[in-house]
Amino acid sequence: MTARISRRGLLGGGLVAGAVTAIPTMADAAPDPLITRLQDWASTLGDGVDAVPYGMPTEHEKHVVRRNVGWLTADTVSSVNFTPIHALDGTITPQGCAFERHHSGAIDVRKQDWRLLINGMVDTPTVFTYADLERFPRVNRVCFCECAANTGMEWAGAQLNGVQFTHGMIHNMEYSGVPLRTLLEEAGLGAAGVVAGKWIYVEGADSSSNGRSLPLEKALDDVLVVFKANGEALRKEHGYPVRLVVPGWEGNLWVKWLRRVEVLEVPVESREETSKYTDTLADGTSRKWTWVMDAKSVITSPSPQSPIAHGPGPLVISGLAWSGHGRIMRVDVSRDGGMNWETARLAGPGQDRALTRFYLDTKWNGEEMLLQSRAIDETGYVQPTKRQLREVRGLNSIYHNNCIQTWHVKADGVTENVEVS
Amino acid sequence: MTARISRRGLLGGGLVAGAVTAIPTMADAAPDPLITRLQDWASTLGDGVDAVPYGMPTEHEKHVVRRNVGWLTADTVSSVNFTPIHALDGTITPQGCAFERHHSGAIDVRKQDWRLLINGMVDTPTVFTYADLERFPRVNRVCFCECAANTGMEWAGAQLNGVQFTHGMIHNMEYSGVPLRTLLEEAGLGAAGVVAGKWIYVEGADSSSNGRSLPLEKALDDVLVVFKANGEALRKEHGYPVRLVVPGWEGNLWVKWLRRVEVLEVPVESREETSKYTDTLADGTSRKWTWVMDAKSVITSPSPQSPIAHGPGPLVISGLAWSGHGRIMRVDVSRDGGMNWETARLAGPGQDRALTRFYLDTKWNGEEMLLQSRAIDETGYVQPTKRQLREVRGLNSIYHNNCIQTWHVKADGVTENVEVS
Numbered sequence: 001m002t003a004r005i006s007r008r009g010l011l012g013g014g015l016v017a018g019a020v021t022a023i024p025t026m027a028d029a030a031p032d033p034l035i036t037r038l039q040d041w042a043s044t045l046g047d048g049v050d051a052v053p054y055g056m057p058t059e060h061e062k063h064v065v066r067r068n069v070g071w072l073t074a075d076t077v078s079s080v081n082f083t084p085i086h087a088l089d090g091t092i093t094p095q096g097c098a099f100e101r102h103h104s105g106a107i108d109v110r111k112q113d114w115r116l117l118i119n120g121m122v123d124t125p126t127v128f129t130y131a132d133l134e135r136f137p138r139v140n141r142v143c144f145c146e147c148a149a150n151t152g153m154e155w156a157g158a159q160l161n162g163v164q165f166t167h168g169m170i171h172n173m174e175y176s177g178v179p180l181r182t183l184l185e186e187a188g189l190g191a192a193g194v195v196a197g198k199w200i201y202v203e204g205a206d207s208s209s210n211g212r213s214l215p216l217e218k219a220l221d222d223v224l225v226v227f228k229a230n231g232e233a234l235r236k237e238h239g240y241p242v243r244l245v246v247p248g249w250e251g252n253l254w255v256k257w258l259r260r261v262e263v264l265e266v267p268v269e270s271r272e273e274t275s276k277y278t279d280t281l282a283d284g285t286s287r288k289w290t291w292v293m294d295a296k297s298v299i300t301s302p303s304p305q306s307p308i309a310h311g312p313g314p315l316v317i318s319g320l321a322w323s324g325h326g327r328i329m330r331v332d333v334s335r336d337g338g339m340n341w342e343t344a345r346l347a348g349p350g351q352d353r354a355l356t357r358f359y360l361d362t363k364w365n366g367e368e369m370l371l372q373s374r375a376i377d378e379t380g381y382v383q384p385t386k387r388q389l390r391e392v393r394g395l396n397s398i399y400h401n402n403c404i405q406t407w408h409v410k411a412d413g414v415t416e417n418v419e420v421s
Numbered sequence: 422m423t424a425r426i427s428r429r430g431l432l433g434g435g436l437v438a439g440a441v442t443a444i445p446t447m448a449d450a451a452p453d454p455l456i457t458r459l460q461d462w463a464s465t466l467g468d469g470v471d472a473v474p475y476g477m478p479t480e481h482e483k484h485v486v487r488r489n490v491g492w493l494t495a496d497t498v499s500s501v502n503f504t505p506i507h508a509l510d511g512t513i514t515p516q517g518c519a520f521e522r523h524h525s526g527a528i529d530v531r532k533q534d535w536r537l538l539i540n541g542m543v544d545t546p547t548v549f550t551y552a553d554l555e556r557f558p559r560v561n562r563v564c565f566c567e568c569a570a571n572t573g574m575e576w577a578g579a580q581l582n583g584v585q586f587t588h589g590m591i592h593n594m595e596y597s598g599v600p601l602r603t604l605l606e607e608a609g610l611g612a613a614g615v616v617a618g619k620w621i622y623v624e625g626a627d628s629s630s631n632g633r634s635l636p637l638e639k640a641l642d643d644v645l646v647v648f649k650a651n652g653e654a655l656r657k658e659h660g661y662p663v664r665l666v667v668p669g670w671e672g673n674l675w676v677k678w679l680r681r682v683e684v685l686e687v688p689v690e691s692r693e694e695t696s697k698y699t700d701t702l703a704d705g706t707s708r709k710w711t712w713v714m715d716a717k718s719v720i721t722s723p724s725p726q727s728p729i730a731h732g733p734g735p736l737v738i739s740g741l742a743w744s745g746h747g748r749i750m751r752v753d754v755s756r757d758g759g760m761n762w763e764t765a766r767l768a769g770p771g772q773d774r775a776l777t778r779f780y781l782d783t784k785w786n787g788e789e790m791l792l793q794s795r796a797i798d799e800t801g802y803v804q805p806t807k808r809q810l811r812e813v814r815g816l817n818s819i820y821h822n823n824c825i826q827t828w829h830v831k832a833d834g835v836t837e838n839v840e841v842s
Contacts, residue, residue: 034536035548041678042628046526047658048497053486055517057475058657060531065474076469088652089597090561092513096476097653105467110481115455127456135735137782140511140768176510176778207463230651231509232518236479237468257462314556347561357597361558 057096064088066099069165072153077105078208080147082168085298085320086305091172091347091355092142095235098171101147101251103208103272106237109257114205114241116183116225120262121198123188130241133227136178136186141224141247142354144322146170146293148250148277148399155390155397158406158417163303166405166417170322172355175245177226180219180261192263195220199267202244205259212253213267214246214291222247225258248324248353249291250399252277282394295383296402297321297331297358297375308364308413315364317344321356323377328356330376337370337406337420338385344373369409370420386419478517484508487520490586493574498526499629501568503589506719506741507726512593512768512776513563516656519592522568522672524629524693527658530678535626535662537604537646541683542619544609551662554648557599557607562645562668563775565743567591567714569671569698569820576811576818579827579838584724587826587838591743593776596666598647601640601682613684616641620688623665626680633674634688635667635712643668646679669745669774670712671820673698703815716804717823718742718752718779718796729785729834736785738765742777744798749777751797758791758827758841759806765794790830791841807840 057064066081073079080101083093100106111130119125150169153159160166184200192198198216203209214223224245227234234240239256246253252272267273278286299319302308308315321328327350332341347357358373375383386403393400408418478485487502494500501522504514521527532551540546571590574580581587605621613619619637624630635644645666648655655661660677667674673693688694699707720740723729729736742749748771753762768778779794796804807824814821829839 032536032548034534035538039534039626041528041530042626042630044528044628045498046523046528046627048526049487049489049500049502049521049523049658050497051527052658053488053502054478054483055487055519055521055656055658057654058529058661060661061654062475064653066470066476067474068470076471077466079470081470081474089559089649090595090652092595092651094515094651094653096517098476100470100476102467102470105469106472107462107465107467108479109462113455113460115453117456127453131731135731135737137766138510138737138739138768138780140778174511174513205460205463206467207465209463228510230513230515231511232485232515233478233482235476237470237473237476240479240481310552310556316556316559318559345558347559357561359559 064097066097067164069160078103080169082164083171084164085168085170085300086163086303088300089318089357091357092230093171093173095173095229095232095238098173098238099147099169100237101169102206102237102256103210104206107206107257108236109205109241111241116242116258117260118183118187119260120264121191122184122263123190126187128183130227133178133225133242136182138176138178139224140174140176141245142172142174142351143245143247144170144172144353144355145251145254146322148252148293151401152398155395155401158419161417162305163298163300164305167298169251173229174231175224175226176228177224177245180223180225180244183225184219184261184263189263192216199264201262201264201268202253202255202258203260204239204255205257209259210252210255210272211268211270212255212272213270214253216263218246218249248293250277250293253291277399279393279399280396282396284396290400293322293324294400294402295321295323295325295328295375295377295381297373297383298405299333299371299373299407302371302409302413302415303407304415304417307415308409312364312366315362317360317362317371319358319373321358321373321375322354323375323381324353325381326352326378328375329378331356331358332374333360334372334374335369338372338404341374350378366411368411370418371407371409372404374404387421485518487518488585490581499524501590503585504592505585506589506591506721507584507724509721510739510778512778513651514592514594516594516650516653516659519594519659520568520590521658522590523627523658523677524631525627528627528678529657530626530662532662537663537679538681539604539608540681541685542612543605543684544611547608549604551648554599554646554663557603559597559599560645561595561597562666563593563595563772564666564668565591565593565774565776566672566675567743569673569714572822573819576816576822579840582838583726584719584721585726588719590672594650595652596645596647597649598645598666601644601646601665604646605640605682605684610684613637620685622683622685622689623674623676623679624681625660625676626678630680631673631676631693632689632691633676633693634691635674637684639667639670669714671698671714674712698820700814700820701817703817705817711821714743714745715821715823716742716744716746716749716796716798716802718794718804719826720754720792720794720828723792723830723834723836724828725836725838728836729830733785733787736783738781738783738792740779740794742779742794742796743775744796744802745774746802747773747799749796750799752777752779753795754781755793755795756790759793759825762795771799787832789832791839792828792830793825795825808842
């Protein structure tokens with residue numbers, strides 16, 4: 001059967017030699033029964049509108065779910081699962097697919113039982129209810145949330161054979177909430193005097209409390225206290241009813257089931273910012289207060305969980321890019337392990353601290369490829385190679401691995417996670 | 422107990438007189454046990470990450486679902502349900518909450534069984550599979566989809582007492598797909614010769630087929646053949662695996678389970694564009710080819726399903742605005758039935774043919790209100806009053822009712838759907 005995939009005009013005219021699919025055209029001898037025969041679904045009635053009041057993915061997509069990795073943690077209550085980014089497109093992450101990370105499990109707090117205490121160096125220590133929160137001016141903002149440990153298992157080598165597992169501790173949603181600045185000003189910051197050098201300590205209502213210190217400047221800049229994600233209430237596992245959004249900064253700071261914000265002279269130096277979420281270097285010393293997620297990108301298809309399932313010819317290479325420092329300006333793609341680069345097409349202009357989708361519309365002749373992507377953000381920062389990152393950070397680290405990822409695409413389209421020196 | 426909601430600085434300084442909530446401050450006599458006592462959720466473990474591979478809304482939000490109206494249609498297979506916009510915020514509509522409208526039920530078509538035939542005045546009648554579709558360059562775009570009959574029950578008077586039912590035949594998602602132009606060019610438009618005056622006829626794979634004619638110019642301009650919404654596969658009820666997206670035009674044209682696109686010299690004048698989806702005027706004649714959805718807005722809160730649940734003081738009035746002609750430039754809000762108007766705050770710059778969220782951060786002293794919102798789009802078009810619309814369109818119509826909606830807010834916060842002359 002002949003090819004009907006030429007992308008004429010998109011690849012410079014003429015049929016693309018070797019482009020083959022299994023689909024006959026009307027000119028072909030063998031008719032396609034899916035075209036020529038009346039199908040059951042065209043001669044019967046389907047489901048009514050009351051079949052599923054809250055719509056779920058079709059059963060044919062039930063493999064597109066969050067997954068965890070058994071050997072990563074002994075228990076699932078203090079653990080993580082991963083967003084199936086190999087199967088998604090665009091930039092918005094549906095809440096149902098958005099990764100979870102919690103330290104003592106996802107807890108159940110009703111709106112009417114939720115309280116936020118703002119205390120410490122404020123004029124009037126204040127308690128807010130959910131109903132109170134709804135009466136302050138709201139903002140909407142799309143932000144990516146990336147766990148500091150995303151790609152953390154790859155420091156020592158290519159370990160996890162799927163982009164869901166190497167890069168899936170990230171999601172990107174439209175949030176609606178109240179600026180934390182508004183609530184801090186409501187409690188009165190007079191007692192904090194000069195803001196510079198001051199800190200806040202944020203706590204969740206779960207058993208771990210996941211307490212973290214943040215510079216007051218950041219809290220007053222763009223941190224949000226949110227109650228909606230992609231238009232609807234937060235999922236329980238994402239902090240229902242209220243969580244913190246800290247644009248561009250590591251996900252561990254995005255405290256869920258938010259319970260308390262204390263204004264302080266000094267940081268608390270809690271477990272989550274000393275023994276955890278610090279970057280141990282080659283000499284054994286640890287970098288701390290490394291909050292910002294540097295520019296990063298990854299090809300989501302082809303990838304180990306999304307191999308090339310068709311023959312040579314037109315191929316869409318697609319992926320995601322993001323930066324905690326602002327907008328993505330450019331993404332380059334290499335097919336030879338970084339020797340040569342092509343500039344990818346951004347699906348839209350880069351958004352400040354939100355995911356950017358990129359595409360490379362190209363042609364594949366069945367050759368083996370070492371696929372890489374490289375992100376450049378508005379500060380001019382260029383995503384580093386694994387070797388460049390190791391030269392600075394060593395091999396002792398778990399967190400903040402934003403290096404260039406390599407996928408080995410074989411002649412049969414099968415794709416694997418590899419390293420190139 | 423004293424008020425702790427002042428929005429100091431946001432309402433021009435000083436405490437807002439009369440702002441009352443039931444929440445004590447630290448200065449109050451009675452301690453709040455939800456603050457002072459250890460809660461169960463802070464001393465036990467929550468759910469693990471493998472509890473729900475595909476995350477669902479918490480049970481506390483199970484009332485936020487699509488609903489239908491029994492008396493609207495005799496059966497639910499050829500019917501509609503409505504998006505719970507009274508309970509949503511931001512602009513993105515989650516697929517699970519996005520309204521459904523189908524004419525013979527939601528059918529089940531697997532990706533491997535999906536075919537798209539492009540025939541008629543093309544050089545090479547061509548069949549595309551899902552795998553073929555994935556090999557063409559993709560675009561991402563956020564668009565609203567509004568049923569032409571949205572607000573259709575309100576022509577004769579104020580009938581449905583909830584914004585979910587008066588305005589809920591709308592959703593707004595980020596789509597990923599292939600421009601229809603690309604597929605038409607793949608089949609070769611040479612036979613169509615001059616584009617002007619030519620048409621396409623689009624059909625779905627369901628029993629109704631829901632066939633509609635479209636000018637070829639529109640098909641070549643911005644119509645998309647999409648397979649993802651908000652990043653993931655379409656829900657079955659939204660046309661899985663492939664539907665049409667027709668930016669700014671009535672939802673009936675967004676054919677689901679897309680099966681065929683035929684290029685024609687003349688429109689088909691099908692049932693769906695003659696006896697249905699035409700606008701019958703006062704004199705009995707009908708307007709046809711009224712595809713574009715004119716500028717429209719509605720206040721989603723307060724509204725009958727979202728009354729004011731607190732006392733006087735700070736109040737956030739929120740709603741949605743959209744235009745099939747481009748971007749929303751301004752939204753005005755009236756509290757006295759249209760005599761006086763205040764300009765609302767747009768949560769972000771208006772997006773081309775996508776929903777815009779607006780807020781009015783104001784103060785309510787417990788007075789009765791006749792709440793209205795009025796949208797103005799980039800063409801300068803101003804959303805009409807119900808009276809203005811009736812003067813032109815009469816009372817025989819079902820479709821394209823984009824008039825200004827009025828909510829009557831009573832002193833106790835209860836809100837109802839009313840008309841003002």
